Amino acid sequence: MKTIQTILLLMLGILVFGGAIEFATEPVEAATGDPIVVIVNGANPVDDLSMGELKKLFMSDRSKWDTGKAVAPVIVVAGPAERTAFLKIVCGMNDADFSKYFLQAAFTGKSATPPREVPSSQGVKSVVGSSPGAIGFVKAGDFHGDGSEGAIKAVKVDGLTAGDSSYKLKM
Amino acid sequence: MRETMKNIFRKFLPVQIVGFAILIALSWTAFAQQPAPATASQGEINQQLLDRIAELEKEVKQLRQATNQSSIQTPTPPAPAPAPLPEPVAIVEITQANVVADRLKLNFFGDTGYQIGHFYGPANTFEFGEFDMFATARLSEHVSALGEILFTSSTDNSVGVDVERLLLKYRADDYFAASIGRIHTDIGYYNTAFHRGDYFQTTIGRPVMYEFDDQGGFLPLQDLGVVLEGKVPSGKLGLNYVFEVTNGRAYGINAEPAQNSTDGNNSKAVNLNMSAKPEWVPGLAVGFSVRHDYLSDVNNLRVSETIPVFYAVYNSAKYEWLNEAMVVRHARPVGPVYHTTAFYTQFSRRFGAYRPYFRYSYVNAPENDPIYGDPTEIQEVGRVNGPTVGMRYDFNDHAAFKLQYDREGTTDTKSINGGSGQFAFTF
Numbered sequence: 001m002k003t004i005q006t007i008l009l010l011m012l013g014i015l016v017f018g019g020a021i022e023f024a025t026e027p028v029e030a031a032t033g034d035p036i037v038v039i040v041n042g043a044n045p046v047d048d049l050s051m052g053e054l055k056k057l058f059m060s061d062r063s064k065w066d067t068g069k070a071v072a073p074v075i076v077v078a079g080p081a082e083r084t085a086f087l088k089i090v091c092g093m094n095d096a097d098f099s100k101y102f103l104q105a106a107f108t109g110k111s112a113t114p115p116r117e118v119p120s121s122q123g124v125k126s127v128v129g130s131s132p133g134a135i136g137f138v139k140a141g142d143f144h145g146d147g148s149e150g151a152i153k154a155v156k157v158d159g160l161t162a163g164d165s166s167y168k169l170k171m
Numbered sequence: 172m173r174e175t176m177k178n179i180f181r182k183f184l185p186v187q188i189v190g191f192a193i194l195i196a197l198s199w200t201a202f203a204q205q206p207a208p209a210t211a212s213q214g215e216i217n218q219q220l221l222d223r224i225a226e227l228e229k230e231v232k233q234l235r236q237a238t239n240q241s242s243i244q245t246p247t248p249p250a251p252a253p254a255p256l257p258e259p260v261a262i263v264e265i266t267q268a269n270v271v272a273d274r275l276k277l278n279f280f281g282d283t284g285y286q287i288g289h290f291y292g293p294a295n296t297f298e299f300g301e302f303d304m305f306a307t308a309r310l311s312e313h314v315s316a317l318g319e320i321l322f323t324s325s326t327d328n329s330v331g332v333d334v335e336r337l338l339l340k341y342r343a344d345d346y347f348a349a350s351i352g353r354i355h356t357d358i359g360y361y362n363t364a365f366h367r368g369d370y371f372q373t374t375i376g377r378p379v380m381y382e383f384d385d386q387g388g389f390l391p392l393q394d395l396g397v398v399l400e401g402k403v404p405s406g407k408l409g410l411n412y413v414f415e416v417t418n419g420r421a422y423g424i425n426a427e428p429a430q431n432s433t434d435g436n437n438s439k440a441v442n443l444n445m446s447a448k449p450e451w452v453p454g455l456a457v458g459f460s461v462r463h464d465y466l467s468d469v470n471n472l473r474v475s476e477t478i479p480v481f482y483a484v485y486n487s488a489k490y491e492w493l494n495e496a497m498v499v500r501h502a503r504p505v506g507p508v509y510h511t512t513a514f515y516t517q518f519s520r521r522f523g524a525y526r527p528y529f530r531y532s533y534v535n536a537p538e539n540d541p542i543y544g545d546p547t548e549i550q551e552v553g554r555v556n557g558p559t560v561g562m563r564y565d566f567n568d569h570a571a572f573k574l575q576y577d578r579e580g581t582t583d584t585k586s587i588n589g590g591s592g593q594f595a596f597t598f
Contacts, residue, residue: 052407052450063345092453092488096568103597104371106276106307108363109317109350111342 035140035162036082036169039125041132042151044069050158051168054090057135059101060112069133073115074124082121082139085171128152139171275308280368284375284593288577292326299324300593303335303368315340317352321367323386333385335367335393350398353429357400357413357444358460359480359495362392370595373491373563375575378515379532379555380497384420384428389511389536389543389552390478390499391420391464393429394440409448411458416441419464422474422542436473440464446482454487466542474541475502491528493517501542511536511543511552524566530559538582553582570596 038054040046044065049057056062058073065071076083078095087093093101098114105112118124121142128134129150140162145154160167282300286292302322309315319336338352357363361381365372382388396417403410418430419440446458462478480497496514512535519528536543536552543552561575573593580586 050450052453055453094488096565097488100568103278107278107280107305107366107368107371109336109338109340111315111340111348 034082034171035167036086036137036171037140037143037154037162038135038137038157038169039128039143039152039154040135041128042153043132044135044153046155048156048159051090054157058115059091060105060110060114063111065133072127072131072134074127074131074134074136075115075117076121076124076138077117077119080121080139081171082137086137086169089169125149125152137169275306278305278597279303280305280370280595280597282369282593282595284573284591286589286591288587288589299330300369300595301367305368313342315342319367338398344401346401346404348400350400351396353393353395353431354398354415354417356392356394356417356442356462357398357415358390358392358442358462358478359444359497360446360456360458360482360484360493361495362390363413364484368595368597369593370571370597373519373526373528373573374517374530374559374561375573375591375593376559376577378495378517378530379534379579380495380513380515387550389534389550391428391440391462394418394420395429395431396439405447407450409450411446411448413444413460414442415462419466422466436465436467438465452485454490455483455485457483472503475504476500476542489521491517491519491526499536499543501540503541509537509540509544511540519563524564526563526565528559528561528563532556532559555579555581557586569598570594 038049045067046065053062057071058075060073063071075086084095087095087098091098091101102112102114116127118127121138124136124138125142128136129152143149143154154162157167157169162169280301280303283298284300285295285297287295300323304320304322306318307315317336317338317340319334321333321335322330323333324330334353336353336355338350338354340348340350342348355362355366359381361378365377369375377383377388380388380390381392384390384392394415394417396415398413398415400413401411403412417440418434419436419438420428421430421435440462441464442460442462444458444460446456448456459479459481461480462476464476466474466476477500478497479500480495482493482495484494485492494514494516497512499511499513500508501511502508513533515530515532517528517530519526533556534552535554535556538544538553540552545551557577557579559575559577561573563571563573565571571594573591573595575591575593577589577591578586579589
């Protein structure tokens with residue numbers, strides 16, 4: 001009984017102490033609310049992906065599409081707001097967690113390959129347009145959707161398009 | 172008269188001929204040594220030479236241009252690139268990454284620190300923990316290799332070298348992969364979630380039940396054999412399986428636990444680990460593993476060993492809550508059955524770069540257990556339990572500092588305390 005009490009007190013202490021540190025150090029982030037569009041190659045028949053499926057695709061937990069094509073996620077390099085928001089909402093991670101995840105995955109022997117990084121949204125679109133298994137994301141302002149950007153198309157997330165008010169994937 | 176003329180010719184002709192020849196030669200030499208005729212002055216000649224040089228240079232330039240054009244020409248002319256053609260290199264790379272073998276990847280892990288208190292030893296000391304060299308390579312689209320070499324310090328201050336893991340893996344798809352080599356056994360959760368490399372694990376050191384068998388631990392955590400693993404088609408339930416057939420562990424005091432090249436008996440250890448990672452609770456994993464092996468003791472008596480482990484863990488960016496419980500069942504062909512119980516719970520929460528943590532570990536092996544109870548044959552296990560409290564601070568995503576307090580009670584001795592600090596890093 002005494003041991004259990006000690007355990008509970010220690011756990012409570014951790015939470016209180018940690019909460020105080022978090023309150024003092026957590027940065028305040030302003031969300032602009034701009035949606036993030038998930039894009040795939042135009043030849044990919046997929047039209048709708050759940051958040052869970054997106055997480056699997058970008059965290060190398062699923063290696064092939066239903067068509068048999070290898071999944072090839074592509075992501076803009078660290079820095080832009082759409083990357084930060086995407087990792088936070090879809091993967092529940094920040095950049096450091098994301099890179100650590102793949103390092104640890106390799107260490108545990110998993111066949112996990114991190115997404116290909118490109119310098120800009122234009123690069124994401126180019127890669128997705130040129131690779132049948134590629135998937136990426138760009139902020140809505142960088143996606144025209146009129147066919148002028150090559151063989152890419154937007155997919156719904158949890159059945160919603162980027163224009164829907166309840167669309168969750170926003171910066 | 173005629174005779175006189177003949178005599179004169181006979182007398183003087185040779186002289187005349189020779190003299191004429193000399194005269195001709197001298198004349199010719201003199202002609203050759205004379206200045207150029209007045210029709211071409213020195214300036215004109217120079218100009219002609221310069222013109223000739225310029226003409227040759229022009230020809231050389233034309234030839235060079237022709238050579239360069241032929242070397243850069245491709246079978247098909249380059250397609251007209253769109254005006255803002257971005258990152259053409261990235262496009263090439265992603266194609267290569269999907270088709271061609273990846274490069275060798277190499278990482279190092281290390282930790283060093285300071286320890287105080289009887290929990291760790293007779294005196295306070297700086298300590299070199301481990302230096303881990305880890306390499307992976309994609310040999311083809313489906314085949315990869317993994318190697319891990321560990322340098323670790325011992326209580327006698329020697330530094331030992333161990334081939335920790337060496338695996339050749341064939342991965343057909345998400346549902347089937349087969350490996351062969353030296354492994355960390357998939358008992359429960361912790362052993363294959365963290366392996367070596369203290370950097371990845373939140374705390375300093377492992378839970379008592381997962382201490383490595385070549386460092387005093389009692390579970391068979393390293394082995395050699397074949398591993399089959401993959402996902403089970405189960406939708407959002409996210410079922411996974413791992414099945415191992417291995418040599419099993421060696422038994423006896425001072426024996427190397429992993430039977431690297433010689434198995435003590437013909438029976439092989441088998442281990443099945445089933446887990447579920449439900450999509451509707453990201454970060455949650457629940458599962459169990461069951462391992463069975465026959466050990467041959469020093470008297471060549473067979474001891475049946477069965478190790479069921481149950482686990483429920485939750486990992487998110489902020490929270491980590493690990494819970495595992497197990498029983499080790501030992502039975503000789505005749506006689507009583509012995510059960511060793513163990514569990515641990517570990518909780519941590521991240522606050523920015525800080526992560527305070529708490530863990531409680533418990534192990535209790537019967538004193539008369541045929542494997543864990545005889546100190547003349549193997550390191551006695553007995554009862555070991557106690558809490559661990561600490562704080563981890565991540566400098567960045569490659570280095571962390573941990574500060575930890577441990578308290579441990581055992582069957583026969585008074586509880587002991589220890590404090591330690593550790594820098595763990597990867598590069």
